[in-house]
Amino acid sequence: MKARAHDRASLPDLAQRLRGKSRRLTGQRQAILRILAARRGPMSSKDLFASLDKGDCDLATIYRSLHLLEGLGLVKRFDFGDGVARYELVTCAEHEHHHHLVCVRCAVVVELEDCFAPELEEKIGQRNGFKSVTHKLEFFGVCPRCQ
Amino acid sequence: MKARAHDRASLPDLAQRLRGKSRRLTGQRQAILRILAARRGPMSSKDLFASLDKGDCDLATIYRSLHLLEGLGLVKRFDFGDGVARYELVTCAEHEHHHHLVCVRCAVVVELEDCFAPELEEKIGQRNGFKSVTHKLEFFGVCPRCQ
DNA sequence: ATCGCTGCAAAAATTTTGCAGGTAA
């Protein structure tokens, strides 16, 4: 598996975080992150597999890598309700938490900048005695082209 | 498939809505709705299958029925991010839209009454040129018992 | 040289579909 010189600036950080957990920076993982970095939007394992150069990486490795990277906080999992998990690269802290606007016809995804619910987490947590409350919020509609 | 006398008040309404689309009120569908009405919380197809009396209904029928009922607006689909679709009975209009607070340890689900995002739909739709915007919002945390 | 990682293939889990017979209206 060939190494790539043109990988993103986040890779040093990645190497750091992998080392911290005795995980290895392999060509496959670099390739996966490269694709995710180029797309910026949520991708399924299948999307990733199709985008990779043939032979770069096995589909099983993609699943294993995404689980690992999710655990390390380098990618985030999203569910749009179609039974397919999608993952997005977490590039910087302020970009870490955000939401999507998904077209129900063509599945195009718009990344939304703002998050509107953080103050609710605290309130809802207190009201129900829950700790460490997070949330997932996605919007769905018909995009301009599909109308 | 035996009919049941003790079915909920929503059943006449159900029959009405089924007839409106040339759909039939079968024993299986009644059984599914009965279980969903008793639980009130989100259930997976497997949960439903386990709760039904043995022989009441095939698993494939559950999938088909849930799709049908979802299309009729009688049940609503929720996704908690574990790759398993869950469905909840829609009993009345004001109960139709709501959210959940899910324990990440034991998966207990608290039904939340309020919805906090409706005004956002309009704003986000306009801003991005989307029509018919809806949203899905779920909260996750650690429940009192699991802390 | 380790110990983790990957490919391959098989398995598991979830959901969909074809078809022949059964049933609500």
Place this chain on the structure above:
DNA sequence: TTACCTGCAAAATTTTTGCAGCGAT
């Protein structure tokens, strides 16, 4: 009777896992 519906089984999808060899450190 006539569509629609169901059970059964097979298939399609998505994800996980076992294992032997490979590779990053």
